[in-house]
C-alpha cells in the first residue's frame with residue numbers, strides 16, 4: 001500500500017520506536033497521523049514535527065472505553081501501527097514474576113488485540129489497509145532475562161498470524177516486525193549493539209509499501225532468523241541474546 005497519502009494511527013508515539021514511526025510517516029508524506037500516548041502532554045515535541053498533520057490523542061491500549069471512543073472519531077485510518085509495549089526483567093521464578101507477566105501480557109498481547117478488534121472494521125471500510133505489530137526476536141526465542149516479555153511477544157506473534165488469516169478476505173495486510181536490540185529506553189540496560197529507532201520505522205514502512213509480511217529490520221534480527229531456519233532447537237545457545245543474563249552467560253559460546 002502507499003504510505004504517501006495514508007492515514008496512520010501509532011500507539012506509544014511519544015518516544016522510542018513510536019516517535020520514529022511518526023517521523024518516518026511525515027517524511028513519507030502520510031496525510032494524517034494520529035499520534036497516541038497514555039499522557040497526551042508527552043506528545044508536544046512529536047506534534048511539533050508537523051503540527052498540520054499530526055493529531056495528538058490520549059490512548060492507553062488497556063483502556064477499552066478510550067479505544068472505542070477513538071475508533072468512533074478516527075474513521076479514516078488505513079494504517080494501524082501497534083507499537084506500544086512494556087518489558088519487565090527477570091526469569092519466570094523472580095519474586096514479582098506473576099505481576100510482571102500479567103502486565104506484559106495485558107499491554108503487549110491484549111492491548112494490541114483490543115485495538116485490532118476496534119479498527120479492523122475501519123480498515124475494511126477504507127479498502128483493507130494495513131496493520132503493523134511490533135514483535136521482537138523474543139517472539140521466536142525466549143530470552144532468559146526477559147522471560148515473560150518473550151512469552152507475551154510470542155503470543156503477539158501468534159495473534160499476528162491469526163489476524164492475518166482472518167482479515168485476508170477484507171484485503172488487510174498484516175505485518176509483523178521482529179527487531180533485535182534498538183536504542184530506546186526499553187533496551188537501555190541491554191549490553192549489545194543497538195540500531196537507531198528510525199531504522200526500524202523506515203524498514204517497516206518500506207515493507208508495508210512492498211506488501212512484505214515479516215520484517216527483520218536489523219542485523220541481529222536477520223541473524224536470529226537465519227539461525228532459526230537452520231537449527232531451531234539450537235537457536236537459544238547460538239546467539240548473543242543468551243548472554244543478556246549472567247546466569248545464562250556460561251552457556252554462550
Ligand SMILES: NC(=O)c1ccc[n+]([C@@H]2O[C@H](COP(=O)([O-])OP(=O)(O)OC[C@H]3O[C@@H](n4cnc5c(N)ncnc54)[C@H](OP(=O)(O)O)[C@@H]3O)[C@@H](O)[C@H]2O)c1
Nearest residue numbers: 012016017038060061084085136179181182184185186187
Ligand atoms: N527497544 C528494543 O530493543 C525493542 C526490540 C524489539 C521490539 N521492541 C518493541 O518495540 C515497541 C516500542 O518499544 P520502544 O523500544 O520504543 O520502548 P519505549 O521507549 O519503552 O517505549 C514504549 C512505548 O510504549 C508506551 N506504552 C507502554 N504501555 C502503554 C499502554 N498501556 N498504553 C499505551 N502506550 C503504552 C510507552 O508510553 P509511556 O511513555 O506512557 O510509558 C512508550 O510510548 C515495543 O512494543 C517493544 O516491545 C523494542
